[in-house]
Amino acid sequence: MCYSERLLLLGILLILLPVAPTAWPQCYETGNYSSNSPYRANLVGLLASMSSNTKIDYGFYNFTAGENSNKVNAIAFCRGHLTPDFCRGCIKFGSNDLLQNCPHQKEAIYWSADCTVRYSNRSIFGVMEEWPTTAFYNRLNPPDVEGFNNVLRPLLDRLTQRTALGNSTLKFAVGSVEAPYFQRIYSLLQCTPDLNSLDCKICLEGLVGYTSYCCDGRKVGGVFLAPSCYLRYEIYSFYPLAEQSPPPSSLPPPIAQPVPPPPLQLPPPAQGTKRNTTRTAIIIVAPTLVGIILVVSIIYSFLRVRKRKDHFETMDEIGNVESLQFDFDIIRAATCDFSDANKVGKGGFGPVYEGKLPNGQEIAVKRLSRNSGQGNLEFKNEVVLVAKLQHRNLVRLLGFCLEGNERLLVYEFVPNSSLDHYIFDPQKRANLDWESRYKIIKGIARGLLYLHEDSRLRIIHRDLKAANVLLDIEMNPKISDFGMARMCVLDQTEGRTNRIVGT
Template structure:
């Protein structure tokens, strides 16, 4: 569906000037084609929408309806989804859905797909499958015309509340994904609710809410109340709790799984007069599946545990469905031919391959002599198999056979960002729009790692060479070889050998380490320069210090890539500003990635004045130090230098403490 640009409605919440009846129902009639009046298609649609009033499915008890019709003679299937607010009673939900079903038939009489939003429910139908599929358009945006008095404080409290509710909603189970909560902000209490249709997976629900909540900035940041409804999810917040029940109606006890009764077909095999086949999903298969999973887990617990040396194999067996045969991968890469080699990483080489079905893959072959190879392999498989985000490189599978340990990824055709941004010719292909798109994509991927994935992850090695670009130049964060997990309530990861976590051997890491690396990346993208160390008389200067100096002197245009200076705009300067906030010396002053994404999305968010960035202060440089030494200034390099700092003499390099940890 290609909906028109949606108008923003000014809603005077709880005021008499605008009533909810004036705002709903809100239809969006599709533009993918029409069916003929009195056709089989129309008959099927009418029957499908009418079945809401008669169905006794378990899901409707929890505020959700889905069904499909196979249209005889039309080679098409119709799909309908109805969803009610999570605090609505089952009877109120049925009433709302019935009314919306009637409205959508009259307001979109011949369209093959449509969405209709009502005050307490929504109905949509399509001739393409919409079940278990994330749809965020068309959306319906409403906001309170009153502004908050302290937007920064209010937005920070709101962001924290919505982040918490997003996780609670996604974990709500397969019958209801709905959460409410409140928090204090300045002189107000913010009440909020978030909801997804329960057919979505946990991750799909998170992705949907991230997208829809991300529209808050461009739409109505700083407003006292906002409601954005999308086909698959919605959220709302106000400073008044009258719009929702904070406690919520308790979930009714699940009845015995009984299939919806369907009328038997006419006797005999003749069924030519029947033009519609009604298919209504039941919960029998779900109950059966749960039983199978329980049996498998019990069986696994009864199996004897392997010796310690075999624990890697034991854990990876949980994702054995992803396992590739070594011979298949060897054939796909022409026996790991040099002509197929894409590059060499810290733990092995990466090859391009092509499977028998024509699918292109990237294969990471861990070095046999790598002391951390097995741990690295286990870490990447167990993490990446659980991560799904459009801005992360996707793990397709693995191979574990003898000394061979392979990781199989999706193939990303446009190589890495450093091959473009630092290339004297290719960098011209990255105009500002593309660079901004890359910055936004990396921010979203990093936010997912920090807050939205099942496991909270610190990447620890974010840099231009680890950002891959697909055919549309969309960024994908790669190489989670340095990624380390940290507990949900931890703000900083520390070494814990009893638990087996492999954090920094020297120094501590936190999400603010990744924020620093992101800031460096932003400055590199804007300037087109690596964060190099170079000689400047008796001292050395890196990109960060150069940007900081020009920022303070009001000559920021000097560090911006000449190929995009013609489009010099407030967006570019704002990105430099955000980059400097990320690399501040004081770790506590650095923003979280959630705040960074909000700042990137919304110009209404006021940026703090950045303080001095963290960077090395060098002195007494030896003559054998190259005048232009490549330096990535990533946290991993900091630790490496710190670990050797006691070995340095006074005539070598001294490192000051205020560098990011």
């Protein structure tokens, strides 16, 4: 089997393999109701009324029924490209699914590729909620991970802005972009239209961030879900082809409407059950067969390249080390011979200097303490490992320098200093409004999750503090001083470990 044939087979498999189940109901454990309670009567009637309402044709429903402790609030919204009849059918199916899978919970949510249905005994209208967040993604990787991610992220950022600019009846955007090896990446983003633009943007940015620390361009498709927003991208079109998002509806914004409770009964099962069963069987069997073919193809390809890969593996590793090593004289000149004027801070590992390389790139140089018990080879190996950890909320390690007893780490320069300079300075603290603080908190959480769960190494940062969170020119947080515990010794009571950790 030649390379082009294997690539064609891989492309077919990528299209056939499903990203996730077709529906995802989730029950909240925030309170229960009994089978004969007024709450259940209100809930059943409310869900039935939403799915049968023919007066609303823009795909968003927010209804309420009952009073006081028996009051039920419900929201349903369909993907913006669906017809009203198809939308109501999806809402009906989702309502039945919730009543069957969450028979006593006062709060639940149903996600599918076509619609979202949720209800609660608390107020949910106009409230942005990012939790719970759920994600399903294709387990296959694109051939060019970096190239794929370089076009995916700008597409998602662009669609986030367009979605947030929607009106009170529709906040929805679709778009596509050319990608390496594949014809296009297609994406769809949506918020509940009762959110304001800022809340919609924040909700979608959370899901876009989720794509970074869960997949980071390493997956060819995914669905990312929150109660108030939705994101999906694939390498095939899953919506009607159109480069521009559909125009917002000119209808007035929906108003929560009280619905009288009908007689207590479960809605009849949705039509087409037999057809759904057949489709479910196909969904289960087809991926299994495709998976077997994929495994055989991967094994064949692996055996063909294994010897060649083993031959070059050692040389590649040496090349990585050499590409990260800086000349000592260049670093000394960049920092004006480590002058006090260039010193920008001092941590437990040693002083930090600002510098500029001959090509104009600004750097930060950390001059490590000289009492490390490591040898040069071990130090180099650990620098290579840490340098491979790259995330937008981590300070990037550019390389290192060894000269006699000198051990230097070279980082990207982060211009706005550390977070503690803003928190504990009365004047600078005024620059941190609530939106900025929320942005910083989210960024720190994303960086930690990447270190603790999603990085190539498992790194536990044991000394996270404001001084170890740097802020770039746009006030995005970047965690520093991770993975350094084995590069230098703080005191003689600390033993050396076999796991890279924080300070």
